[in-house]
Amino acid sequence: MAPQKAVRTISQEAFDEMVKENIEDLGMDPTEALEDAVQTLSLQGVDLSGIVQCVPGESSVDDNPVVQALSRLKGLSSDSSDSENEIMELLGNLNELCSSKGSGNAAIATKNGGVELVISILPKLKKSGPHRGLDLALSTLTSLIHDLQSTETFKESGGPEIVVGILNDESQHVSILNSCFSVVAVAASGNEVVKESFMDLKIDQLVIKILKEHSGWAFPSIYDAVRVLLTADDNRVVASQVYGYARRFAKMGIVETLVHTLHEGLSSPCVVSACIALKAVAVNDEVCRSVADNGGIDAILHCIDDCGEQGNKAAARTCCSLLSKLAGSDINKSLIIEKGGLQRLIKLAGRFSEDPSVLQEVMSHISILCLRSPDNAAQAIEVGAGDLAIQAMQRFPDSEQLQRNACLMIRNLVVRNAENRKILLSHGIEKHVRKAKGSHKICKEAATDALRDLGLDNYNS
Structure with missing residues (x-):
């Protein structure tokens, strides 16, 4: 991996001590002391994400709702006699808090051990069989993983092995599978090592198996997971392995299953996600030609026709983008022309003459x-x-x-x-x-x- 520029960070304890010194040594009032600490550290380039910024005397770190939920959840998860309902209630609260965009709650949870904690709960919930608790825990984990540090923590805590284990054992429960692949997508985003971990665990075989077993189900997260696993998005890496991963997926038969979804047309809510996943798989001439051999060109052109009729801009953009990738093969290019492309x-x-994103x-x-x-x-x-x-x-x-x-x-x-x-x-x-x-x-x-x-x-x- 290429060297990464170090990010300056600070612990919660050091931050609190700085605020305290502003009050005791410089005579600032609590609110001023907090604002000064934040401003000073920000000017120094210190990353304050995950730091609970509270006014001394008015509140404390322990009063933060995320910290409270984690503290209570930790106590419950270590005591097998506690009811599952209490765990679910806390997971629900944590999920809601950390799903709030711009709140910084996910960073606070990560800084306070949230990722490790929820991962440790998953095996316990799994033992009692498929239920809403496992699904909720996976959704909560998805909301917690938000940056490189949280994906690293996921890896170090055995997250890939646990999630793939659930995928293997709960293959008949669509909601749990969907939540698992949501975790795969967020955890592998921007992290080459996590991608490699999932591929070492043969997640490509699982993807094909699950897509075939659940043909016809709305399963958007599985396509997102494929896209992320095949996207070179870790800027620390000089040479990504995703090209090889795409070839592995293709050899396993992913093209046939994705084209099958495209043949469903706009009646499938997953057609856009399937197009994006197929574009990620189509890394060479051989794969591009196999898409055509399985009727993919026909399916995409029919989708393009339907997009115009139904005014579906998102699908129109995505289908055109996929068709452009496939036209990198000269044989496909001729086929597209022959079919009136x-x-x-x-x-x-003409249908989208007022939308530059489609026209381009x-x-x-x-x-x-x-x-x-x-x-x-x-x-x-x-x-x-x-x-x-x-x-x-x-x-x-x-x-x-x-x-x-x-x-x-x-x-x-x-x-x-x-x-x-x-x-x-x-x-x-x-x-x-x-x-x-x-x-x-x-x-x-x-x-x-x-x-x-x-x-x-x-x-x-």
Whole structure:
């Protein structure tokens, strides 16, 4: 792993002592003493997440509801005679507190041993068989894991082994499985070592088995888990292993199961999640072609048609993005063209003419279809790709990514097709490309290339 910049931290005890010194040595009132300590430490770059900031004399760390819940839960979890209902009540309170965005409660819980505590409770709840307590404990664990330190604690506390054990033993209980995969997704996010732990425990085999056994169930977290396990998102790592993991998933048969979900179309609430997972798996030409061999191209194009009919923007963006990834295979590219992919994309763009996020995905895909293919570029112009670029650039001048994608598409439309150059120049494309180049830094290179391949001499100006 690459060296990571050290983060300055402080213990709760040291923080409390600093506030106390402000009161006793500097004569500050309690509120002022607290504010000064926070301000001073923040200016010094100290990470105060997880620190309970309370005014001395008015409250204490022990009064914090998260600390109280953890303290009571620790006492209950170590005493087998205590009722499960009490544990569930405390888990519910802790889950609610730590799920609150921006509250800092998850950090406080992590700093006070919350991750280790909930992990230690899981085996006890598991022994009494499937029940709501186990599901609630897993949901609580999901709300506690929020940063690198909490994922490290999860690993060190045996979290991967315990969660995979539950997945193996409770394979018939969908709600528990869904909660388990939610834990997998948050715990593996940004942590290469946790990903490796899950893969060592053969979670890929479990994923395929569970997807097949529960075909037709709404199971969003399992797709999220696949996506996270196959995403290189740990900036400490020079070379991630996720490419190899994706190939393992593909060899296990994940493509067939994911394409099956896509064939359900927008009637499945998991179609977007399945598209994202499949995009993560499609890491090479072989996998991309296997998607087509299993009818995946047809399924995605049908989803794109349905997205336009139903006005589903999220699914439209995701399906276009997946199709772009699959078009990296030249065989798939030809297949998409043969199945009317260009016409269907232009139709989709017409349906979402007021949404730049969809338009930029459409143009990105057309750009890939036209790459090194003058015939495809000619067909794209025939069905309206040039008009799409001009209208989108006119309508959304402030959308940086749309402007950049338009420039990239224009370049691929004209670089090997002289006739397309004449058509686009006659429609005034030059002024739109130059405006994008002058207005947006991220467009400079793409716009310069487009101007050059349009045959303009002053493309650098």
